[in-house]
Every structure is written in structure tokens, then in C-alpha cells.
Amino acid sequence: MRIATWNVNSLTARLARVEEWIAYAQPDVLCLQETKQADVAFPHGAFAALGYESAHHGDGRWNGVAIISRVGLDRVSTGMGSEHDAEGTRLIAADCGGARIVSVYVPNGRALDDPHYPAKLAWLGRLREFLDETTSSDQPLAVCGDFNVAPEDRDVWDPSQFDGMTHVSEPERAALAELEAWGLVDVFRRCYPDDRLFSWWDYRGGSFHRHRGMRIDLILATEVLAERTSFALIDRQARKGEKPSDHTPVFIDTSVE
């Protein structure tokens, strides 16, 4: 089962690129973030034409998350059932092909002295509680999405450029480590222990061509999925060409017993 995640930075602007990517990458499950669409605008029909069911949680201009699946889509739930949901449409979950799949768009902290920064830390803390309440770490589960955290220094193009910045701060990394301590594995990193590969590049300044990016799009899987992973990829091709998202897709190939 190929499980993918992609922050598309507006599905309205990106639908053709997403359709193209699905056609050649053939994901079984695709988690999307930043659709920037209301539920009524979500193109279920376009995905149905490709053989996929889909579920979306969005309210229009900001955020918006979805799961697209050709291996079943059941027990869909949205939000985390808390006051954190008021902050935005940032989480959707479903059963797909025997695994629980969660698509998340973690809030951007903006800056260490910005009120959005502690809100981001709280959201990540709440996510761990949500996992405790809704599943367990011995089940096949993948939490996929834009975490807006680079787990380690090797996940950014130049750590010295990020001194005092969000995405790399110790509290953010600690919050991510707490999620992993719950029982989740950063599957891409396990597959490629030493590679310095990125999933996001700023649109500005030719960052992509200068290899100035960050790895902030992650697939965090429970051990039962992680140990059965045969392949993982960050698909840089999707960051090239006409009207790319500033993020590129990440996927893993795994199986459910």
C-alpha cells in the first residue's frame, strides 16, 4: 500500500498537477493539506474519475485537509474534538486499507515571539492526546502531513540560517519527539538515515534550484507499518514545471498484515 502526503497550497490552483501526480505515482492513499477550499468546492468527482474515494475538511480560504483513497475510506472523522479545532480545519482521519490514516496540517508558529508559536506547541500536544483517545500505537496507523517542524538540523539546508527561527526550535522538536515517543516512526528518515533531502522550498529567490529547503512533510507511522515499509520517496519532480506547490509529495510503500 502506497501512502502519500502532499501540501498542495490550494487544490483549486493545483488540481491538474495533483491529477497528473496521481496518474504516475499511483498512490493508494493520498493525504492533502492546504486545499484552501470549502467542503462544497472540493472536487470529489475529479478523484472519483481516477478511481478514488475522498473526504475533505475545510472552510474555504485557509487550511483544509483531505484524504483520497482507492483502498477504502471508512469511519471518517474531522478535527480533534477540542477547542483547538476552532483554530482551523487541520485534521481529518479515516480507515483506509486496514490502516488508520490521519492527514494533518500543523499550525505555522510564524515566529518564536508570536502568539501563534505557543498555539502551535499546544496543537502538537493536543494531537498526542487525540491519538491516545482514538487509537493505540500497536495498531497500523500513519499520521501524514505538513508538521511545520524540521526534526533535526540535517533536515534544513543551512542550520545557521535558522538560528532563532520557528520550525527548528527545541520546543517544536521536543513536541515532535513526544509524538514519536507515543509510538510513531519518521519512516522516511528510517529508510534514509543520512540523506539531506527536503520536501519544501520557498518560492522566493530560486530556493528550489539552490537546494535551499526543509524536510517538514512527514509520514509518522506506528511500528507495525514502519517495519513493513519497503520503499520511501520524496518526489522532487512534482516541485518542477508549471505552477508547482511549494511542497512536494512524500510517500511510503508498506503493507498491512
Place this chain on the structure above:
DNA sequence: ATGGTGGCCCGGCCA
């Protein structure tokens, strides 16, 4: 040099 690019949707926010 505190810029720059792109998406929202048309002034300014957000990433």
C-alpha cells in the same frame, strides 16, 4: 538591502 514569490481574491494577510 528586512527584500523576494505565490495564493487567497483585490487590500493585505498568510506561508
